[in-house]
Amino acid sequence: MRSSTILPAAVAAALWLAVAGCGGKTGAAGAGRVDTHPLPADTMTLALPELGAYGGRFVIGQTGSPKTFNAMMANETSSNDVNGRLWASLMDYDNAAMRDTFGLAKAYEMSADGLTYTWHLRRGLSFSDGHPLTAEDVLFSFEVAYDEKLHPAVQDLLSIGGKHFEVSAPDSYTIVTRIAQPYANMVGTMASVRILPKHVMEAPFRRGEFASAYAVTTAPESLVTSGAWRLKQFVQNEKTVLEPNPYWFRVDARGRRIPYLDELVYVIVPDQNTAALKFTSGDLDALDQVKPEDYKTYADGAKAGDYTLYDVGPGLSTNFFWFNLNRVREATPGKRLGATQVDPAKYRWFSNRDFRRAVSMAIDREAIIRGPFFGDAVKNWSTGTPGNLTWYTPEVGGYDYDPAEARRILADLGFTDRNGDGFLEDTHGNTVRFTLKTNSDNNLRKAIANLIKDDLARVGIDCVPAPVEFNTLMTNLRQDFQYEAILLGLQTGVPPDPVGQGQNTLRSSGLTHFWNVKQPKPETQAEARIDSLVEVNLTTTDFAKRRAAWVEIQKLLNDECFVVWLPTQIIKIPVRNKFGNVKPSVIAHRILWNIEQVFVKPHAGRA
Amino acid sequence: MRTYVARRLIQIVPLLLGISALTFLLLTLAPGDFLNTMAENPAISPETLEAMRRNFGLDRPVYIQFLLYIGNLLRGDFGESFSRHQPVFTVLRAGVANTLVLAVAAAVVTWGLAIPLGVWAAVRQHTWVDRVLSFGAFVWLSVPEVLSGLLLLLFAARTGWFPVGGMHSLDWDHLDFAGKTADLLRHLALPAIVVGLIPLAARMRQMRASLLDVLRLDYVTTARAKGLGEGRVIFKHALRNAINPLITLFGYTLGALVSGSFVAEIIFSWPGLGRITLDAILTQDQYLVMGAVLMASTMLILGNLVADLLLAAADPRIAYD
Numbered sequence: 001m002r003s004s005t006i007l008p009a010a011v012a013a014a015l016w017l018a019v020a021g022c023g024g025k026t027g028a029a030g031a032g033r034v035d036t037h038p039l040p041a042d043t044m045t046l047a048l049p050e051l052g053a054y055g056g057r058f059v060i061g062q063t064g065s066p067k068t069f070n071a072m073m074a075n076e077t078s079s080n081d082v083n084g085r086l087w088a089s090l091m092d093y094d095n096a097a098m099r100d101t102f103g104l105a106k107a108y109e110m111s112a113d114g115l116t117y118t119w120h121l122r123r124g125l126s127f128s129d130g131h132p133l134t135a136e137d138v139l140f141s142f143e144v145a146y147d148e149k150l151h152p153a154v155q156d157l158l159s160i161g162g163k164h165f166e167v168s169a170p171d172s173y174t175i176v177t178r179i180a181q182p183y184a185n186m187v188g189t190m191a192s193v194r195i196l197p198k199h200v201m202e203a204p205f206r207r208g209e210f211a212s213a214y215a216v217t218t219a220p221e222s223l224v225t226s227g228a229w230r231l232k233q234f235v236q237n238e239k240t241v242l243e244p245n246p247y248w249f250r251v252d253a254r255g256r257r258i259p260y261l262d263e264l265v266y267v268i269v270p271d272q273n274t275a276a277l278k279f280t281s282g283d284l285d286a287l288d289q290v291k292p293e294d295y296k297t298y299a300d301g302a303k304a305g306d307y308t309l310y311d312v313g314p315g316l317s318t319n320f321f322w323f324n325l326n327r328v329r330e331a332t333p334g335k336r337l338g339a340t341q342v343d344p345a346k347y348r349w350f351s352n353r354d355f356r357r358a359v360s361m362a363i364d365r366e367a368i369i370r371g372p373f374f375g376d377a378v379k380n381w382s383t384g385t386p387g388n389l390t391w392y393t394p395e396v397g398g399y400d401y402d403p404a405e406a407r408r409i410l411a412d413l414g415f416t417d418r419n420g421d422g423f424l425e426d427t428h429g430n431t432v433r434f435t436l437k438t439n440s441d442n443n444l445r446k447a448i449a450n451l452i453k454d455d456l457a458r459v460g461i462d463c464v465p466a467p468v469e470f471n472t473l474m475t476n477l478r479q480d481f482q483y484e485a486i487l488l489g490l491q492t493g494v495p496p497d498p499v500g501q502g503q504n505t506l507r508s509s510g511l512t513h514f515w516n517v518k519q520p521k522p523e524t525q526a527e528a529r530i531d532s533l534v535e536v537n538l539t540t541t542d543f544a545k546r547r548a549a550w551v552e553i554q555k556l557l558n559d560e561c562f563v564v565w566l567p568t569q570i571i572k573i574p575v576r577n578k579f580g581n582v583k584p585s586v587i588a589h590r591i592l593w594n595i596e597q598v599f600v601k602p603h604a605g606r607a
Numbered sequence: 608m609r610t611y612v613a614r615r616l617i618q619i620v621p622l623l624l625g626i627s628a629l630t631f632l633l634l635t636l637a638p639g640d641f642l643n644t645m646a647e648n649p650a651i652s653p654e655t656l657e658a659m660r661r662n663f664g665l666d667r668p669v670y671i672q673f674l675l676y677i678g679n680l681l682r683g684d685f686g687e688s689f690s691r692h693q694p695v696f697t698v699l700r701a702g703v704a705n706t707l708v709l710a711v712a713a714a715v716v717t718w719g720l721a722i723p724l725g726v727w728a729a730v731r732q733h734t735w736v737d738r739v740l741s742f743g744a745f746v747w748l749s750v751p752e753v754l755s756g757l758l759l760l761l762f763a764a765r766t767g768w769f770p771v772g773g774m775h776s777l778d779w780d781h782l783d784f785a786g787k788t789a790d791l792l793r794h795l796a797l798p799a800i801v802v803g804l805i806p807l808a809a810r811m812r813q814m815r816a817s818l819l820d821v822l823r824l825d826y827v828t829t830a831r832a833k834g835l836g837e838g839r840v841i842f843k844h845a846l847r848n849a850i851n852p853l854i855t856l857f858g859y860t861l862g863a864l865v866s867g868s869f870v871a872e873i874i875f876s877w878p879g880l881g882r883i884t885l886d887a888i889l890t891q892d893q894y895l896v897m898g899a900v901l902m903a904s905t906m907l908i909l910g911n912l913v914a915d916l917l918l919a920a921a922d923p924r925i926a927y928d
Contacts, residue, residue, distance in 0.1 A: 059777065064886060067690040076690065076890075151658035211662075212692045236701050237878030238774055265777060270876050277764040278771045471891065475638040511656070 040124030052599025057263035061275035071194035087194035095585035114182035126247035135169035185500035260599035314387035323350035356561035372447035433462035440467035686894030695898035706879035716803025725814025744808035756874035772876035858914020
C-alpha cells in the first residue's frame with residue numbers, strides 16, 4: 001500500500017529539517033575590523049574594566065518591534081530602547097554610578113546666578129554618514145523639541161517656571177542656554193534632547209512631515225544617527241540589527257574606537273516566557289525582565305550554565321496603593337460640582353489620615369516579600385527607592401506593620417463590629433469595605449492585592465481585590481474616577497530624579513497626582529507644602545537644599561499616608577559569561593546602557 | 608462566470624464597510640484610547656497628552672472620526688498608525704505576506720496528511736489502523752491550539768531541533784538559496800503543524816467517508832471483478848471521484864487557516880498579521896486595528912470565493928451564470 005509510506009516519509013522530512021539546521025548557528029564574526037575613519041580631535045576616553053577586542057554580536061529580546069527611529073517622536077519602551085542606542089545628546093548618564101557624564105559636549109559652565117549655561121561641543125564630531133555634527137544641529141534639535149504642533153514629550157522637561165529655554169550658538173562649537181530661573185535638572189535635561197542631523201531632517205521638518213520622517217521603513221543607509229550605533233537592518237516584528245557608528249567619538253584606553261561588537265541585535269519575542277525559552281536555548285544573550293519566582297531557576301542554571309545571574313539590588317520601580325480622594329471638577333448629569341467621586345461615607349474614611357495610617361499598619365510587608373516576591377524585595381517608603389543612589393532617604397520610614405496599633409486607631413475612630421459579621425462598621429452603620437483595583441495583566445500586583453485583602457480582614461476591613469484591564473484602569477484613574485482604591489506602580493525615568501521626573505505625581509495640580517488629580521489649588525495643607533517643596537527642589541542647584549526639600553516631601557507623604565507603600569523588587573539579570581565589561585544596572589536600559597563597552601571575550605565561544 | 612466573479616467582488620465592498628463600522632464601534636466602546644499607554648510615565652504632562660490627542664484627531668466627536676475614516680477608506684487611504692507615524696497599509700503589507708506563507712504551509716500540512724490518512728483509514732476500515740487514526744485525530748482536535756503551540760515550543764527549546772519561534776535565523780542574509788529554504792522550512796514546521804492539524808481530523812474523516820461511499824458503488828465492484836489490482840482500483844478509479852467534494856472544502860479551509868494562524872503567530876513570534884493586530888489592539892492603535900481587521904476579512908472573503916470557484920471548476924454540474 002503506497003499510502004502507508006506517507007507517515008514515515010513525513011517524519012523523515014521533519015528530521016531532515018531539524019538536522020539541516022543544526023549546523024546553522026554561526027558564532028561571532030571575525031575580529032578583523034579596521035577603523036578607517038580618523039578619530040575626532042576631541043575623543044572621549046573611557047576607563048573600562050577590561051580592554052576589549054573587536055567582533056561578535058549581542059542578541060537581546062524585545063517584546064515589541066520599535067515603532068519609529070525618530071528619537072523625538074518615540075514614546076514607548078520598544079522604540080526608546082533602540083533609539084537610546086542610535087542617538088546621542090550633549091550630556092549622557094552613567095547608570096551604574098547614577099551620575100551625569102559628558103556626551104557630545106566635552107564641558108559646560110554655569111553662570112554665577114545659575115541662569116546661563118555654556119556647553120562646549122567636542123571638535124571633529126560626525127554623524128554616522130560622516131557629515132560634521134555642529135552647534136547648528138543642536139539648535140535644530142531644540143527647534144524641533146519646542147515645536148508646538150509636534151509637541152514631542154521631551155518638551156515637558158525643557159521649561160522652568162513655564163518658560164522655554166533660550167538657546168543660541170555663538171559659534172559652531174558653543175551652545176548657550178538661558179533660563180528664567182535656576183533649574184536643578186538642567187544638566188540631566190540636556191541628556192534627553194537627542195541631537196538630530198539637520199542636513200537630513202530639516203527638509204521634512206519644514207514640509208510638516210517630521211513626525212513620519214525616520215519611520216521604521218527608512219532604508220538603513222539613509223538613517224543618519226548621532227549615537228554609538230547606526231541601523232544595519234530592520235525586519236518588522238522579527239529583528240532590529242544595529243552596527244557601530246564608524247565616526248563615534250568614544251575610545252578605550254588604547255585609543256581604539258568603541259563599540260567593540262560588530263552587531264547589536266534586538267529579536268522580537270511575543271512575551272517574557274518565550275524570551276526565557278530563547279535564553280535557555282541559547283538564542284538570546286541576556287534577559288532584562290526576569291520574574292522573582294524564576295530567580296532561583298536562573299541561579300541554579302548559572303552554576304551549571306554559561307551565564308551569570310547579576311544581582312543589581314533593589315529596583316527603582318515602586319508599588320503602592322491609594323484611596324480615591326478626587327472631587328467632581330466638571331458638573332455632569334448626576335454629578336454635582338465639588339461632590340466626592342466616591343460614596344460620601346467612604347470619602348469620610350479615606351480622607352481621614354488616621355484611617356489611612358491604620359490601613360498601612362495592617363499590611364504585613366514581610367509576608368508580601370516572602371510571598372509574591374519570593375524573598376527578593378525590600379521595604380520601600382518613597383519614589384526614591386533603596387536602589388536609588390542619589391535620592392534614597394533611609395532616614396524616612398513609614399507606618400509599618402503593627403496590627404494591634406491599627407486596631408486601636410480604628411477603634412478610636414469609632415469603627416466597631418456592630419453586627420458581629422467580623423467586619424467593622426462606622427458610626428453610621430456602614431461596613432468598612434472597599435474595592436482595590438489593579439491591572440489584570442500583572443500577576444505580581446494581583447497576588448499582592450490578595451495578601452492585602454487577608455491582612456485588612458484581620459483588622460476588620462473588607463477589601464475586595466478587583467483586577468481590571470489596564471486601559472479600563474487608566475480611564476478609571478484619570479477620566480471617570482470610578483474606583484475606591486487602586487494598586488499600581490511607578491517606573492523611573494533617566495536620570496532617576498524623583499522630583500525632576502515626577503513633578504506630575506508630586507504636584508497637586510499634576511495629572512498623575514493619583515489620589516486627587518489636577519487640583520485647582522491644593523486641598524490639604526500637606527499638599528500645599530509639598531507643592532512649595534517641589535518648587536524649592538527644582539529651582540536650586542544646591543544639592544544639600546534639594547535633598548532637604550526631598551526629605552521633607554517624603555516625610556509629609558509618609559506622615560499623611562496619601563499612598564500606602566508596598567515593597568520594591570530586587571532586580572536580577574542573567575547575562576552570558578562570554579561577554580566582558582557587562583555592567584547591568586537598575587535603570588533602563590538595564591543591560592544595554594553600556595553596550596558600546598561590551599565585547600566578546602577571546603575563546604569564549606569554546607568554553 | 609465572469610459576471611459572477613464581478614458580482615461577488617462588488618458585494619465585498621458593502622460587506623467590508625459593515626465590518627469597518629462594527630470594528631470602529633467596538634473600538635470606541637472599549638475604555639480608554641491610544642494615549643492611555645503613556646499614563647504610567649509621570650514625565651508626560653497633561654498639555655502634551657492634549658496636544659497628542661489633537662494631532663491624532665481623537666478630540667473630535669466619534670461620528671466625525673468615523674465618517675472621515677470611511678471617506679478616506681473609499682479613496683484607498685487606510686489612515687495612519689498612531690504609534691508608528693506610518694500609513695497603515697505600509698505597516699500591514701509585510702505581515703499579510705507572512706501570514707499567507709504560514710497559511711499555505713498549514714494547508715499543505717492539512718491536505719498532505721488528511722488525504723493519505725483518510726484513504727488509509729478507509730481501505731483499512733474497522734481495523735486497528737482506522738481506530739488509531741480516528742482516535743489520534745480526535746485527541747488532537749480536542750487539544751486547544753494554544754496548548755499544542757506551547758508544548759511544541761517547549762519541545763523546540765528542550766531538544767534544540769527546531770528554532771524557538773521566529774521566521775528566519777539571525778544569519779538568514781548570509782545563507783545561499785538552499786540554506787534559506789531549509790531555514791524557512793525549519794521555522795515554518797512547528798507553527799504550520801499547529802495550524803494545519805486543527806482541521807485535520809475533520810478533513811481526514813471527510814476523506815474517509817467520501818472514499819467509503821465510492822468504494823460501495825457498482826463500478827468499483829466491476830473494476831475489482833475485472834481483476835484490477837486493489838491499488839489501481841483505489842487510486843485510479845475510486846479516489847478521483849471521492850476527492851471531488853473535498854476540493855470545495857479546500858477554499859474554505861484556506862480562509863479558516865488565515866484566521867487560525869493568528870494564535871500560532873503570537874505563540875511562535877511569526878511576524879504576520881496576527882502579531883501586528885494584537886500589538887495594535889493592546890495599544891489601541893485605532894486605524895491599525897481597523898486596517899488589520901479589514902485585511903483579515905478580505906482574505907477570508909477571498910478564500911470563500913476561491914472555494915466557490917473551485918467547486919464550479921471541479922463539478923461540471925455547477926454553473927454560476
